[in-house]
Amino acid sequence: MDWILIFSRAVEAGIGSEAVIYCLAAIGLNVQFGYTGLLNFGQAAFVAVGAYSIATTVATFGLPLFLGVGIGLVLAVLLALLLGIPTLRLRADYLAIVTIAAAEIVRLVVRAVALKDTFGGTDGLQEFAGTFYGLNPYPEGNYVIPPFIGFDHRTMWILTVGWILVIAVSLLLFLVMRSPWGRVLKAIREDEDAVRSLGKNVFSYKMQSLVIGGVIGSLAGFIFALSRSSAQADLYSTDFTFFAYTVLILGGAARILGPIVGAAIFWFLMIFVKTGLEEAINKNVINFLNVNQVGAIQYMIIGLGLILLLIYRPQGIFGDKREIALDAR
């Protein structure tokens, strides 16, 4: 077994583009679920909106990339308003069901054959990331980071932009959550009625939280689409949202560092298990499995991990058990 290969792949994934994407999506969920206690199960919809906004703007309509970024942010705000208005006055599980339904609607619409000319059907859209990679300051080549990991110049560029975004958003949230506004959000999570009795407009605060979380989710969508130079509908299934929740809960909800550490560990473990098992199968160390089953094992581990985390350590790595909204209704 080639342990160096396994470790280098796993470390690369832990700081790679998947980690950035899931980290941003989980930061969005952190605003909604961690700080405000809103159960948004449709984060995949916001990510898809971000990804498809830039893809459609550039690949279908031939407009500039940065216009697509603007459109994506606006659409994410609109989607949040659309979901929030009917549900934020209702109990938590209604928001959960409506957002998960909305995420499926978005996915089914962008993959529809009837709209193939606009969204590219199940193949999705490609060839829209040219502008972005045109700005790449890294000269062509492979960049080896000692001792054993390395990325090509395109990945280096997307990772630079991605992690800068993560840090910027996290710093912003750090400041915002210490402000009076942030304290109102946390108070809503703890006791909505108490906040209402203090004269705060709970509905409006929840809506703001949903919008901000959604916009951060669309940032994840930009990085998702750019890093793969393609936008494909089936990548934005409900599983994406659930993995983002796993990332958030693993790191610790209602903590700035939670999603960052959660995403790094999540992807390190994912790829460690995957490459490890594939190596073991290819080198005949394990002979009762085949390579096609590795994916299924990965997802079973995620499911099991989510169950065990919530039972034994709902606060994750950094969180505070008293701060997790797990009893709200």
Place this chain on the structure above:
Amino acid sequence: MRRAVIAFTAFLGGLIFLLASGSATAWAEGESVKGTLKSQGQPVNGVKISVADESDKPVGDATSNAQGTWEVSVPSAGTYKVTLDQSTLPAGLALRFKDRATLTVQVFEGNARNVLFALDAAGGQQQGNTPDGDPAPTENETYWARVAQLAFEGLSLGLVIALGAVGLSLIFGTTGLTNFAHGELLAIGAFIAFFLNSVVGLHLLIAAPLAVVLSAAFGYGQDRFFWGQLRKRKTGLISMMIISIGVALFLRYLLLFIFGGASEAYRQYGAQEGIQIGPISATPKSLIIMGIEILVLIAVGVALLFTRLGKATRAVADNPALAASSGINVDRVIRIVWTAGAGIAGLAGIFLGLSQTINYQMGLQVLLLMFAGVTLGGLGTAFGALVGSLVVGLFIQVSTLWIPPEIKNVGALAVLIIVLLFRPQGILGRRERIG
């Protein structure tokens, strides 16, 4: 018409399978176009498919094999025209859209591109429904026949959803748990029956009741050893909701792990000839399935209304603390609800597998429809779940008159959101429940 729907679902199932296998071979070197031809879940072999490049210069051709698969390798990435030779189709089969025998596809570098041709029984094409979903002008009579047919199919889908949703709603009512793993209970029922039917070799009529019993046992075990323990630990409801997502992920991929990603079918009662009843064409199996579904739903309703246990269940759903203080064993009631709910869900899964195909994602696909039905009818009310599910089923099928079948679920989910705007408690729900 019924067959068209089966063919369509087979086509969708095949699509998922192809996507799954496509991703596995995505890193194989060399570009190609490939696909699998299926009709009603059965592979179609001996069909000639030819590929030409943009300037109509032939690149190669292939004939589908016994598994229905074909593959043509192409020299480089680019745009290709894939043509299905309609004269080589077996008798009785035709393309769903006759004008779509030639498809233009884009092949990307290192990509094995999947190309799908939708096949139907000849004469059973969806008349008046062009690929774009615009209803072509048809005569009034055939239009109403179509409405009747779709309403019938909607009723049949609605009954399956209702069967699953009743358990979901009762579990929600008695424990407060929004169980995201309920769809997997259907899938597990379908797969247990499949295992007993195809691997052990029992006739489906024996395998199905056994599978229902095993599903019920699984539900009992789940509550006894898992959810019941969590309730004892006083785990929060949102916590349990997220745990149920973990359970759903685990079970779904366990099914993938054991049974693989292909769409399966039972050995008996595969494709059946439809019989004509007035304007409606229905297969005998779908009529029998609907009959059983109605009987089970009536039995559940009668049990809830008139038996001691049913009254106890409703009492627990209404107010667990009060029910406990008036001498009802709440834990026992919940355990019975879980057992019965899982058993009925397993039955629903088998019926779903009979009318469509069995694959590991069937639970996820039907889960959202059950949620839509339950929410539409009113969370936590068994009869609301029934009414809501029927509405969802009817709406999904009838809406294909105006929208392309592939996005028919969008309509149902959109209605769910709109209903919440105007009547958040659902059709039969009570105002105070939404708090």
